[in-house]
Amino acid sequence: MIRIVLADDEDLIRGALAALLNLESDIEVVAQADDGVAAVRLAQEHRPDLAVFDLEMPGWDGLAAAHQLRTAELGIPVVLVTRHARPGVLKRALTEGVRGFVPKTTPASKLAEILRDVHAGGRYVDPEIAASALTAANCPLTARELELLRIAQHGGTINSIAEQAHLATGTVRNYLSSAMTKLGVQTRHEAARRAWEEGWI
Amino acid sequence: MIRIVLADDEDLIRGALAALLNLESDIEVVAQADDGVAAVRLAQEHRPDLAVFDLEMPGWDGLAAAHQLRTAELGIPVVLVTRHARPGVLKRALTEGVRGFVPKTTPASKLAEILRDVHAGGRYVDPEIAASALTAANCPLTARELELLRIAQHGGTINSIAEQAHLATGTVRNYLSSAMTKLGVQTRHEAARRAWEEGWI
DNA sequence: CAGCACTCATGACATCTGTCATGACTGACC
DNA sequence: GGTCAGTCATGACAGATGTCATGAGTGCTG
Structure with missing residues (x-):
């Protein structure tokens, strides 16, 4: 019996995934969490054979929760389920020791098999994402450039970005210009x- | 037995939802589609008691597919499932005759009950979305303004927006400026x- | 038919954005 | 200790953006 802790902030999806997995005679969802913090707490409580985390969750996302589990050294393999299969996220996940990376476009019939593989010591990365990640550009941006792009995502003015980053507007303009040049946009x-x-930010 | 056609482009989620629903003794998922076009075709083929469509799908989204079903006058009630509960989308859905609007944060245990209600002639709108939609600003933007904002979402220059919209750049600047003033941004x-x-775009 | 809202456009202008140059500082590495 | 990359900043400048005014055309409504 493979005992699983499942985490996803969307109740309906989490419940449906639990229903799907509980159809398997050798798989049991022993706990469900709706955010990354609860996920880690429940995993520590239940010591499951496997943790299945949705990537996008409030507070700690799936990756951060996987990191916390790794830090706690419980030896619980983590499988991440994701809607957006972004190559940079895959790289970060694998670096974090995540054993499975499953896009939501994966056939439902395949999930149990993937989880069994991972439980048996294997790894799973969707072939398409793997190919995409292998050909993906290495991130050419510095940490500061990435941070400013994160803020810039909200659409605000350069001045508001500078305020949020506690930098001079000229500095922000330079960093963003540098990032634009590197990315050719x-x-x-x-x-x-x-x-x-x-998947860089 | 409530016969359902289910549509969602994410295989894993769709399969999981089917598993959840098929646990109910009075509900049966008779067909599954992975885009809006297939959803409408299968609904016409199977004449289900209910259609359950994910909102965000390639080609026809859930709303457009619901519109097509309505146009076909098959009398099949549609329930939309959505990740982002945006008030403008709810309004458009209800105008389109959608009978149920279910955010993915809804408890999994509730879905079957909602579907039974809708099948019995009722409607379901998540109370929080309903409240949000009732207090939401009416869209103050013109069709043209909305269209240009849609294009602007990609982040391109004014000039590229103008090219895509087949307008002069000055015209685009005026429309966007007008929209910005109306929205106070x-x-x-x-x-x-x-x-x-x-939910306006 | 007049008024109104929307669409499309031009033009003027102030401000914002992006580019480029430059330089100071810091920490890591050889 | 020198070099290098990253961080932060200032300044100059050209072009892009946003604001405002204005006007022509269209279709709808009372």
Whole structure:
């Protein structure tokens, strides 16, 4: 019996996934969490064979929760389920020791098999994401550039970005301009969008 | 037995929802579609008691598919399932005759009950979304303003927006400026974001 | 038919954005 | 200790953006 802690902030989806998994005779969802903090707490409580976390959750996202579990050294393999299969996120997940990375476009019939594999010591990365990640550009941006693009995502003026980052507006303009040049785009918004799509932010 | 056609482009989620629903003794998922076009085709083929469509799908989204079903006059009630509960989308859905509007944060245990209600002639709107929609600003923007904000969402320059819309750049600047004034924001990106959040685009 | 709202456009202008140059400072590395 | 990359900043400048005014055309409504 593979005992699983499942985490997803969307109740309906989480319940449906639990229903799907509980159809399997060798798989049991022993606890469900609706955010990353609860996920880690329940995993520590239940010591499951496997943790299945949705990537996008409030507070600690799936990746941060996986990091916390790893830090706690419980040896619980983590499988991340994600709507947006962004290559940079996959890289970060694998670096974090995540054993499975499953886009929501994966056939439902395949999930149990993937979880069994991971439980048996294997890893799972969707072939398409793997290919995409292998050909993906390495992130050419510095930490500061990424941070400013994160803020720029909200659409505000350069001045408001500078206020939020506690920098001079000239400094922000320089950093964003540098990022735009590296990415070959024309506006900071395109740069932010690109960085998001690649999974860098 | 309530016969359902289910549509969602994310295989895993769709399969999980089907598993959840098929646990109910009086509910049966008779067909599954992964986009709006297939959803409408399968609904016409199977003549289900109910259609359950995810809002965000490629090609026809859930709303457009509901519109197509309504146009076909098959009398199939539609329930939309959505990740982002945006008030403008709810309004449009209800105008389109959608009988149920279910955010993914809804407890899984509640879905079957909601579907039974709708099948019995009722309607379901999540109370929080209903409240949000009732207090939501009416869309103050013209069709043209909305269209330009849609294009502006991608982050491109004014010039590229003008090219895509087949308008002069001055015209685009005027429309976007007008939209920004109406929404009380400072950049076109903030305007686009706001319009999206309200469900206007 | 007049008024109104919307669409489309031009033009003037102030401000914002992006580019480029430059330089000071810091920490890591050889 | 010198070099390098990253961080932060200032300043100059050209072009993009946003604001405002204005006007022509269209279709709808009372």
